[in-house]
Amino acid sequence: MPVVPLRDQQCPCEVGGAPGRLRVCDLAGEGKVLVVKHDGKVSALGTKCSHYGAPLEKGVVANGRVRCPWHGACFSLATGDIEDFPGLDGVPCYQAVVEADGGVRVRARRADLQANKCSQQLAGRKEDGQDVILVLGGGGAGASCVEAVRKSGFTGRLVLATREKHLPYDRPKLSKALDMDAEKLRLRTPEFYKAADIEVLTEHEAESISAEEKKVRFTNGTEIGYTALVVATGSRPRTLDCPGSDLANICVLRSPDDGNAIAGLIPGQNVVIVGTSFIGMEAASYCVGKASSVTVVGPGDVPFARSLGTEIGAMLQGLHEEKGVVVKNGLNVTEFKAGEDGKLAQVVLSDGTELPADVCLLGVGAIPCTEVLKGVVDLDERGYCRGR
Numbered sequence: 001m002p003v004v005p006l007r008d009q010q011c012p013c014e015v016g017g018a019p020g021r022l023r024v025c026d027l028a029g030e031g032k033v034l035v036v037k038h039d040g041k042v043s044a045l046g047t048k049c050s051h052y053g054a055p056l057e058k059g060v061v062a063n064g065r066v067r068c069p070w071h072g073a074c075f076s077l078a079t080g081d082i083e084d085f086p087g088l089d090g091v092p093c094y095q096a097v098v099e100a101d102g103g104v105r106v107r108a109r110r111a112d113l114q115a116n117k118c119s120q121q122l123a124g125r126k127e128d129g130q131d132v133i134l135v136l137g138g139g140g141a142g143a144s145c146v147e148a149v150r151k152s153g154f155t156g157r158l159v160l161a162t163r164e165k166h167l168p169y170d171r172p173k174l175s176k177a178l179d180m181d182a183e184k185l186r187l188r189t190p191e192f193y194k195a196a197d198i199e200v201l202t203e204h205e206a207e208s209i210s211a212e213e214k215k216v217r218f219t220n221g222t223e224i225g226y227t228a229l230v231v232a233t234g235s236r237p238r239t240l241d242c243p244g245s246d247l248a249n250i251c252v253l254r255s256p257d258d259g260n261a262i263a264g265l266i267p268g269q270n271v272v273i274v275g276t277s278f279i280g281m282e283a284a285s286y287c288v289g290k291a292s293s294v295t296v297v298g299p300g301d302v303p304f305a306r307s308l309g310t311e312i313g314a315m316l317q318g319l320h321e322e323k324g325v326v327v328k329n330g331l332n333v334t335e336f337k338a339g340e341d342g343k344l345a346q347v348v349l350s351d352g353t354e355l356p357a358d359v360c361l362l363g364v365g366a367i368p369c370t371e372v373l374k375g376v377v378d379l380d381e382r383g384y385c386r387g388r
């Protein structure tokens with residue numbers, strides 16, 4: 001293994017001033033580091049988020065962590081470890097010492113400066129490791145969970161079982177790039193899981209759990225016994241219960257297959273999107289310019305009203321309208337009408353408007369996938385776990 005030389009350079013910045021201050025410093029042309037002063041301590045980290053490379057310099061520092069400005073991943077200022085999804089890798093953490101003159105001396109490996117990303121070593125399975133940890137659900141939570149379990153040193157059998165046909169992927173990316181294929185969205189490669197002895201069982205839908213026998217039964221007839229079980233089955237899209245809601249070309253967006261199918265349907269078509277929160281508005285941004293028309297319908301006074309408030313919602317509505325999206329606020333869908341070919345032709349709104357529609361995307365919320373927990377955990381009528 002080559003010996004990687006260490007750099008030892010005086011950082012040209014003075015890290016005084018406001019707490020939580022972030023500054024990118026150049027290490028004599030060898031690379032850049034993010035120097036942060038927070039809570040009286042100085043840290044030096046990689047400059048880019050390990051998720052999609054956002055500049056952490058523009059992030060927010062609080063509670064010993066820097067939060068990425070793009071999608072909110074959090075990195076520990078003390079270690080560079082990732083502490084909040086999305087993203088699975090940490091960023092390099094360098095040795096930083098404040099000199100008598102207030103300058104900061106940073107010591108960094110060249111390889112870390114170049115990689116700007118830091119994967120923690122995962123333990124593998126040991127032959128005598130008898131315990132089995134079974135994680136149900138291959139979303140972000142399940143994927144992070146199996147890695148955290150291996151990182152913590154667990155050496156037993158570790159299984160991630162998901163009903164999807166894909167390895168865990170970056171679901172939030174779907175509404176920004178509907179045409180992206182599942183492989184490009186993968187959080188980890190098959191080789192990664194193999195190296196960490198994590199068994200990923202795709203197309204394994206859990207049907208029932210026997211807490212007494214510590215066993216999960218899958219719809220394909222197989223069973224897996226466990227020592228500890230993690231249920232991370234997330235949610236599925238809500239649909240609308242109104243006449244015509246089962247017509248062809250009324251879609252939801254949850255998987256790469258959904259996204260790819262919608263991307264294939266929209267060119268040159270009239271697209272109606274129901275829901276003016278993140279999925280609806282992001283999908284509208286994707287569709288505009290590709291579809292013949294894009295109309296977004298929602299019940300609020302402005303898009304994003306509940307999540308971002310009316311002021312920011314109105315501003316974002318304006319940005320979408322500038323690009324050609326038609327936004328219809330304060331309205332619901334009452335009916336979907338078919339054309340002569342039996343496919344969707346019109347979306348009828350609560351004020352009687354009939355919007356021409358070849359494709360309709362529903363972005364109207366999600367329902368918890370907790371059926372498998374029935375009889376095991378106390379669920380309310382909507383499928384949420386009741387508080388204990």
Ligand SMILES: Cc1cc2nc3c(=O)[nH]c(=O)nc-3n(C[C@H](O)[C@H](O)[C@H](O)COP(=O)(O)OP(=O)(O)OC[C@H]3O[C@@H](n4cnc5c(N)ncnc54)[C@H](O)[C@@H]3O)c2cc1C
Binds near residue numbers: 071164
């Ligand atoms: C299009 C889209 C865009 C989004 N954009 C953003 C964003 O920009 N920012 C953001 O913060 N959030 C975003 N979200 C929300 C985010 O994706 C979710 O909060 C996140 O996916 C939740 O992760 P999870 O692992 O808990 O659940 P999920 O991602 O729902 O994963 C659950 C997994 O469990 C599997 N499963 C379900 N039932 C079973 C069963 N019985 N047996 C086996 N497997 C089962 C599912 O197939 C799935 O793989 C977006 C969501 C969507 C759909």
Ligand code: FES
Binds near residue numbers: 050072
């Ligand atoms: S780029 Fe940082 S969280 Fe996505």
